[in-house]
Amino acid sequence: MSLVAAHDLRLSYGDTPALDGCSLSVEAGERVAMMGPSGSGKSTLLHCLAGVLRPDAGTVMFDGVDVVPLSESRRSRLRLERMGVVFQFGDLVPELSLAENVMLPAQLLGMSSARARSRALALLDELGVADVAHRRAGTVSGGQAQRAAVARAIVHEPAVVYADEPTGSLDTVNAELVLDALVDLTGRSGAALVVVTHDHQVAAHLDRLVTMRDGRVTQPAGVGA
Numbered sequence: 001m002s003l004v005a006a007h008d009l010r011l012s013y014g015d016t017p018a019l020d021g022c023s024l025s026v027e028a029g030e031r032v033a034m035m036g037p038s039g040s041g042k043s044t045l046l047h048c049l050a051g052v053l054r055p056d057a058g059t060v061m062f063d064g065v066d067v068v069p070l071s072e073s074r075r076s077r078l079r080l081e082r083m084g085v086v087f088q089f090g091d092l093v094p095e096l097s098l099a100e101n102v103m104l105p106a107q108l109l110g111m112s113s114a115r116a117r118s119r120a121l122a123l124l125d126e127l128g129v130a131d132v133a134h135r136r137a138g139t140v141s142g143g144q145a146q147r148a149a150v151a152r153a154i155v156h157e158p159a160v161v162y163a164d165e166p167t168g169s170l171d172t173v174n175a176e177l178v179l180d181a182l183v184d185l186t187g188r189s190g191a192a193l194v195v196v197t198h199d200h201q202v203a204a205h206l207d208r209l210v211t212m213r214d215g216r217v218t219q220p221a222g223v224g225a
């Protein structure tokens with residue numbers, strides 16, 4: 001059984017179809033790059049997989065449970081317990097320090113402050129931002145914030161991390177650092193990873209590339225050629 005299995009998803013924003021019979025499966029521990037033209041539905045799919053958006057039709061099985069019919073609070077709880085998310089512009093709490101932001105999911109899941117703090121600091125150290133761990137998130141650079149967002153997505157050892165253009169707002173050096181960190185940390189923890197990217201080099205580092213077009217996952221042209 002796949003860890004994630006989305007089947008025949010349909011979702012429209014008013015008259016605009018974003019997903020049109022979209023299906024995707026992700027195995028436990030598998031790392032998948034998702035590419036496709038702007039507007040092809042990548043973000044919408046990721047948000048459905050993470051249970052943030054509810055499709056108009058279709059199923060999103062996560063570890064054997066269809067998340068679509070679940071209440072918003074149950075989807076939030078499942079996301080907190082089993083998933084990590086990183087979005088393009090991060091979404092850290094600006095008034096909290098980087099360390100406090102990273103600690104949040106672990107603390108919400110009942111980890112003691114001391115243990116959550118030491119895990120957060122170890123991750124931030126590994127990501128090269130230990131020196132700014134105590135700075136408020138609103139006062140650090142985009143690259144530093146994005147590395148903290150990666151740490152926050154992984155601190156509670158989720159089964160899957162969804163990353164939506166996590167490096168889109170970063171320069172090349174920071175983009176590489178953030179992606180390397182995502183790939184490395186998910187690899188070591190055994191988490192699956194689905195990352196939306198426009199960068200073919202990133203895709204080349206992952207287990208599988210899927211492309212989206214017109215609200216559907218298609219096979220990439222030329223695979224195996």
Ligand SMILES: Nc1ncnc2c1ncn2[C@@H]1O[C@H](COP(=O)(O)OP(=O)(O)OP(=O)(O)O)[C@@H](O)[C@H]1O
Pocket residue numbers: 013016017018036037038039040041042043044045
């Ligand atoms: N909140 C929204 N309201 C209305 N239409 C939306 C909304 N979000 C997305 N859309 C539309 O849904 C379609 C799919 O958008 P989506 O953001 O999922 O694509 P994407 O592949 O992630 O694009 P990009 O690479 O530009 O981020 C597009 O036609 C887009 O304009």
